[in-house]
Every structure is written in structure tokens, then in C-alpha cells.
Amino acid sequence: MTADTKKYFAMTGVAGYVAPRHLQAIKETGNELVAAADPQDSVGILDRYFPEAAFFTETERFDRHLEKLHRGLESHSVDYVAICSPNYLHDAHIRMALRVDAHAICEKPLVLNPWNLDILQELEQEYGKRVFTLHQLRVHPAIKKLKERFEAPTASTRGKRHVDLTYITSRGKWYNYSWKGDITRSGGVSTNIGIHFFDMLMWFFGPVRHNELHLTQPDKMSGFMELEHATVSWYLSLDRADLPEQAVADGKPTYRSITIDGEEVEFSGGFTDLHTRVYQDVLSGGGFGIEDARPAITLVHQLRNMPVTERPEVLHPILVKNLQRG
Secondary structure (H helix, E strand, C coil): CCCCCCCCCEEECCCCCCCCHHHHHHHHHHCCCEEEEECCCCCCCCCCCCCEEEEECCHHHHHHHHHHHHHCCCCCCEEEEEEEHHHHHHHHHHHHHHCCCCCCEECCCCCCHHHHHHHHHHHHHCCCCCCCCCHHHHHCCCHHHHHHCCCCCCCCCCHCEEEEEEEEEECCCHHCHHHHHHHHHHHCCHHHHHHHHHHHHHHHHCEEEEEEEEEEEEEEEEEEEEEEEEEEEEEEEECCHHHHHHHHHHHHHEEEHHHHCCCCCCCCCCCCCHHHHHHHHHHHCCCEEEHHHHHHHHHHHHHHHCCCCCCCCHHHHHHHHHHHHC
């Protein structure tokens, strides 16, 4: 990549879990990180990718530095800001990116509340910049093939397919002491671990027509929804006790299962370069924007605020088993 085509990036949340995937994507697409910020200073990961990047532990100083870059007072202005900070800060950090004349590439969820999307769209128009989100499952080659195969409705069940979604990823005690364990900052289980799968299923089968919540606890949720072309029974959990016996026997802390019309869907591999694929898409003029993010954000916001009901005939099998055990 020549100096004329190289893009310059900044990043928030560079000490976080997902940041290395963004650092790798910036590096592999031939671009450069010039500034990064995180309240935590355990950012030795930068030495592997961009050791010359300026680093800040205070957002105010980071913001001031980006403003200097924007005004041509130091080095290169920033073309993109990658946002890997905690969920509740995404909205503010997106606004900061737009204010310094940069596009934003933000981890999911783009925001916690759907009405914040409307303001961001206005700011896109005002600043002439885009807000992109990470729908990495949409660029997974195996999932794209599955979409082509399964998105057409069947003749049975009123033309709808049936999906069982189970995602159990055990977390230790630390989780409840972090921002992820605070629903006001993370959005809770459905947002933290469910939004990727909800987005994928709506991408496959269309918008939500009916929605039910059957269980809501700090570490697990379950429900049922009717999409345009599918019904979905889902169960999300951080509780190790929910893991199937075989997963426990194999020493696996995570269990993921999606069945469509009783057929297990397998896509366990191919996740290592998905962020790079998303970055390539954005840099070539594509990318997933605010309207792509809206359905899943609207759904998880609804799940956080709706009452629990119980309709036995559509309960998820794990929830049925747990209720039977009392």
C-alpha cells in the first residue's frame, strides 16, 4: 500500500479482549494505528503491531490529541477510529470520532438504546462521515453459504423454519465485578453474548414479528421469537452448570448449538480473520452501517425491558429441564 492510499487509525479500548482482532485487521490491511486510549495501561500488545502509536489513559487527553491531528498540528489526521471500549461508551466514542472528521468502526452493540441510532444518523449527515459496525458473522464464508441454503421458507409450519439456538459460555466470578456484569453498562446477557446470533438469524430469516421472554437472570436468559420466515427458541447462559455433560467431560467451557429444522448447523471454524474481512469490506467502500445494526439493537433493548411470560409449548429444552428439576 502506498503512502497515498494508507489510512490512519486511532482506537479506544486497546487493552480490551477484542482489541487484538482490530489491531491485526489494521495491520493486515496495510494501514497504521497512530493513537490509542484505555484507562488500563496493560497494552504491551501494541509492541506486536504498532509500537510507535501514541497512548493515553485519559480520554480527555486522547480527544485533545485527535483534535490536534485533525487540525494538522501533529503528524497525520485520523481517517478511522476503531471503538473497542465497553458497550455503554460506544455512543460517546462514536461522536468523538465524527467530531474529528473520522469514520467510526465500532464493535457490537453499536449503542445500547435504539433511539441513539437516530442521533448518530443525524451526526453522520452533519459531519459527512460513516458509522460502521462489526457484523463479522455476515462475512463468514460458511455462514454466507448457510444463508443461501436456509433463507428460503419451507412449505410446512406456515412456510417457516424452526431454529433452536443454544449458547453457553461459562464465566468466572470476575465477570460480575466487571462492567460486563452491570446491565446498565453492558446491556446484559442478551446484548453481551446474544446480539451476534440474533443479528445472524434476522439476516437469515427476516424481522421479528412476535417476541416472548421466558427467563431473565443476571447470568442467563431464554425466550421465543417469530421471525418473518422462522420461529426461534433460544437460550443464553454464562452458568457452567448449564453445560451439557459431554462438554464438561471434554473440558470445554463453551457450548454453542444452532439447529434449523432439527439439523445441526456447524460453523465452528473460520473465525480467525473475520475482523480483517470486515475491515477490507469497509475500506473498499462497503461495510455495515447504522440501519444494519438497528434490528438487533431494537430486539435486545426490548428483551431488557419486557415482562417474563411462560408458554410451555415453545420453551427451550434446557429451560424445560431446569424447570422440571425445580
